[in-house]
Amino acid sequence: NAGVTQTPKFQVLKTGQSMTLQCAQDMNHEYMSWYRQDPGMGLRLIHYSVGAGITDQGEVPNGYNVSRSTTEDFPLRLLSAAPSQTSVYFCASRNGQTLNDYGYTFGSGTRLTVV
Amino acid sequence: RKEVEQDPGPFNVPEGATVAFNCTYSNSASQSFFWYRQDCRKEPKLLMSVYSSGNEDGRFTAQLNRASQYISLLIRDSKLSDSATYLCVVTGQRGYSSASKIIFGSGTRLSIRP
Numbered sequence: 001n002a003g004v005t006q007t008p009k010f011q012v013l014k015t016g017q018s019m020t021l022q023c024a025q026d027m028n029h030e031y032m033s034w035y036r037q038d039p040g041m042g043l044r045l046i047h048y049s050v051g052a053g054i055t056d057q058g059e060v061p062n063g064y065n066v067s068r069s070t071t072e073d074f075p076l077r078l079l080s081a082a083p084s085q086t087s088v089y090f091c092a093s094r095n096g097q098t099l100n101d102y103g104y105t106f107g108s109g110t111r112l113t114v115v
Numbered sequence: 116r117k118e119v120e121q122d123p124g125p126f127n128v129p130e131g132a133t134v135a136f137n138c139t140y141s142n143s144a145s146q147s148f149f150w151y152r153q154d155c156r157k158e159p160k161l162l163m164s165v166y167s168s169g170n171e172d173g174r175f176t177a178q179l180n181r182a183s184q185y186i187s188l189l190i191r192d193s194k195l196s197d198s199a200t201y202l203c204v205v206t207g208q209r210g211y212s213s214a215s216k217i218i219f220g221s222g223t224r225l226s227i228r229p
Binding site: 033035040041042043044045090103104106107108109 | 119151157160217218219
């Protein structure tokens with residue numbers, strides 16, 4: 001049982017390049033989310049999904065796209081990388097059926113630098 | 116005003132001390148509350164949920180004060196291994212889609228010295 005797997009762990013991009021951060025979970029969780037973490041800002045929600053085929057924007061969605069074609073995978077695409085997107089990105093999933101069931105499982109993170 | 120606010124610290128306390136942090140939230144309709152622990156350069160991990168009646172897990176005690184809109188975490192007999200950043204987490208209002216929006220505080224750094 002691998003939990004939540006994120007790849008790559010590290011990435012350096014040039015401004016304007018595009019790339020996809022991968023996230024996969026093997027726990028059959030319905031809910032998946034992408035966060036970015038910056039110093040002093042905490043974790044900020046980028047996009048989330050409540051199930052296959054359903055996605056929605058979070059707090060800071062601009063510059064990112066997501067899709068959820070399967071329950072297991074929730075990739076995050078950077079359309080045209082900018083230095084402001086330098087951050088640590090975390091994918092998280094949970095199987096919460098009620099408002100009190102929020103045991104989030106996080107991936108180990110992707111450290112992205114845009115130069 | 117941020118939806119969830121924490122004192123960033125760092126709190127630097129000696130081993131064996133008792134330390135407490137608070138976390139305030141702005142939305143009175145918030146439903147659920149949690150404390151997460153994050154070690155340096157690692158992912159956050161659930162430490163404990165926070166219940167209205169307060170709850171304890173070993174050396175850790177969590178409290179919720181809805182009237183004043185804050186949650187607290189008390190660590191007794193602190194250990195070197197407690198050094199980490201502690202994130203408070205507040206969930207959204209009722210509703211299917213908004214229930215998925217979970218707000219993290221920016222964290223309080225705790226450093227335990229020998």
